[in-house]
Amino acid sequence: MVVPLCSYRGTLAAMSIVVQKFGGTSVADADRIKAVAAHAVATRKAGKDVVVVVSAMGKSTDELIVLASEVTDNRHPREMDMLLTAGERISMALVAMAIQDHGVGSTSLTGSQAGILTTEEHGQAEIIGIRGDRVREGLADGKIVIVAGFQGFSPETRDVTTLGRGGSDATAVALAAVLRAEVCEIYTDVDGVFTADPRVVPGAKKLDEISFEEMLEMAAAGAGVLMTRSVEFGRRYRIPIHVRSSFHGGVGTWVKEETMEEAIIRGVAHDVSEAKVTVHGVPDQPGVAARLFEPLAEAGVSVDMIVQNVSLQGVTDISFTVPRADLDMAEKVAEAVVGDVGAAGADVDHNIAKVSLIGAGMTDELGIAGKMFRILADHGVNIEMISTSPIRISCVVRGDDVAAAVRGLHDGFALGEEQESAENG
Numbered sequence: 001m002v003v004p005l006c007s008y009r010g011t012l013a014a015m016s017i018v019v020q021k022f023g024g025t026s027v028a029d030a031d032r033i034k035a036v037a038a039h040a041v042a043t044r045k046a047g048k049d050v051v052v053v054v055s056a057m058g059k060s061t062d063e064l065i066v067l068a069s070e071v072t073d074n075r076h077p078r079e080m081d082m083l084l085t086a087g088e089r090i091s092m093a094l095v096a097m098a099i100q101d102h103g104v105g106s107t108s109l110t111g112s113q114a115g116i117l118t119t120e121e122h123g124q125a126e127i128i129g130i131r132g133d134r135v136r137e138g139l140a141d142g143k144i145v146i147v148a149g150f151q152g153f154s155p156e157t158r159d160v161t162t163l164g165r166g167g168s169d170a171t172a173v174a175l176a177a178v179l180r181a182e183v184c185e186i187y188t189d190v191d192g193v194f195t196a197d198p199r200v201v202p203g204a205k206k207l208d209e210i211s212f213e214e215m216l217e218m219a220a221a222g223a224g225v226l227m228t229r230s231v232e233f234g235r236r237y238r239i240p241i242h243v244r245s246s247f248h249g250g251v252g253t254w255v256k257e258e259t260m261e262e263a264i265i266r267g268v269a270h271d272v273s274e275a276k277v278t279v280h281g282v283p284d285q286p287g288v289a290a291r292l293f294e295p296l297a298e299a300g301v302s303v304d305m306i307v308q309n310v311s312l313q314g315v316t317d318i319s320f321t322v323p324r325a326d327l328d329m330a331e332k333v334a335e336a337v338v339g340d341v342g343a344a345g346a347d348v349d350h351n352i353a354k355v356s357l358i359g360a361g362m363t364d365e366l367g368i369a370g371k372m373f374r375i376l377a378d379h380g381v382n383i384e385m386i387s388t389s390p391i392r393i394s395c396v397v398r399g400d401d402v403a404a405a406v407r408g409l410h411d412g413f414a415l416g417e418e419q420e421s422a423e424n425g
Contacts, residue, residue, distance in 0.1 A: 017139070017181040018043055021053040021149065021172035025189040026246035027091045028058035036187075036246070037098030040144050044104060049139045051179065053149045053172040054095055056087025077122035081151075081162045085111070088148035088168070096146050105143035109134055111160070112153035114145075116171065118161045120154040124300070125161035126229070127152060127170060130178045139179075147175065166227030173230040177237035184239050186226065187246035192253030193218070193225050195267040195415040200406050203416035207266065209254040214266045214358055215241075217392040221356035222271025231255065264361035264368070265413045270406050271354040272399060274304060275327050276385075277334050278319040281344025284311035292318065292337045299333060301326040305354070305387045305396060315344070319385065321352070321396060352384070353402035356394040357409060363390050375412040381405045 020043065022036050036052070044050045055061075064083055068076075092108040099106040115131025138145040149168025152161050163170050169186060176184035193215070194204040210218070212235035219228040225243055234241045234255060244252030282288055289308070296303055304321045322330045327348065334346040362368050372393055376383060381404060385396035397405050410416060 017049045019051045019176040019181045019184045022187045024055045041102045050144045052146045054091040055168045060087045081122045085151040092146045092148045107138045108146045110148045111151035114147045116152035118152035120157045124164045127174050169227040169230035173233040176239045185242045191245045196410045201410045207253050209259045215255045217358045221269035223269040262361045264365050265359035268409045269356045274321045276349040276352050279346045281315045284316045295333045299329050307385045351399040353399045355405045358392050379404045379408040
């Protein structure tokens with residue numbers, strides 16, 4: 001039976017199920033795989049049913065991508081998915097073997113064997129439903145079930161598909177939703193979610209908890225701890241997500257529906273993975289913007305921020321940001337529109353970055369935007385584009401200025417460990 005995720009609104013199952021996802025660094029070598037197995041076994045012996053979702057070992061996915069580029073210069077989406085899903089299959093089998101050496105039953109399943117049904121897009125498929133019969137059968141037999149993350153099966157094409165970078169997170173939380181799990185634990189190489197990237201801000205503070213809404217904005221703004229779709233699954237089906245380190249047993253960060261404290265600013269996120277495309281001299285008339293952005297959508301290009309300048313002498317400039325992975329297609333569409341509407345031309349700016357403030361308490365606090373802009377100005381950071389949501393303010397700045405912008409905002413809003421200690425003292 002297919003369980004469509006969109007229809008599930010149930011409560012937790014009587015039998016307590018824990019879904020544990022382990023990323024690439026957590027299964028990077030034989031010792032790490034043995035540690036994952038021991039952790040899963042300990043959870044099982046503590047009286048929980050356990051489903052483990054694994055990523056490919058270490059950098060093996062990147063290595064397979066490089067290998068494919070050495071074999072061919074052409075895109076082969078279907079065959080790339082066949083190739084890349086091999087990494088997770090290796091991890092799941094090795095983890096299952098290590099668990100069985102503890103005297104505990106286990107079974108490994110590919111995404112298709114676990115009944116993870118997806119759309120047909122190769123490389124960026126979305127989960128549309130989960131059968132999960134074989135997962136339930138394994139749990140009923142007292143086994144730990146290991147599922148390959150990042151992959152599924154399209155019922156339309158009968159092909160293997162992949163879910164995009166970070167897709168194992170989506171696999172884990174979707175399974176937790178369908179199985180009505182108690183929690184979905186995401187084990188990674190960091191201790192949790194921080195107020196900023198600790199590699200940029202050494203004094204960044206680990207958050208004990210964060211709301212789904214805030215985490216969605218953090219993920220969309222560049223925080224790489226969780227895939228956006230996984231947070232959306234958690235919010236929609238009310239599955240608490242616990243982000244924690246795979247290297248020690250400490251408490252990480254709980255991502256959940258409501259938090260004890262509604263912080264004004266929860267954190268600062270940044271994203272250096274986008275580029276800006278500008279179409280110059282566009283006729284300022286109805287329908288021109290649609291002729292640009294409709295083809296971008298049809299081509300699968302995700303547009304983030306958009307700015308249209310004030311019209312001068314009947315023409316205007318339109319700028320928008322896209323992921324660099326989509327830049328070639330975005331350029332082709334922009335150049336086609338230039339010829340189609342008689343615009344002056346199009347260019348690309350690679351040296352940009354996005355920096356964002358996120359906080360649920362922002363909606364009730366006056367002056368946040370003004371303070372943010374003043375801090376950036378005081379650090380010599382020029383703002384090129386601005387976008388907002390009720391709990392987020394994002395600015396596009398020069399790529400060279402992003403570190404100064406993040407540190408300045410983190411210090412200016414007193415988000416770090418040192419500031420908190422001083423305030424408490």
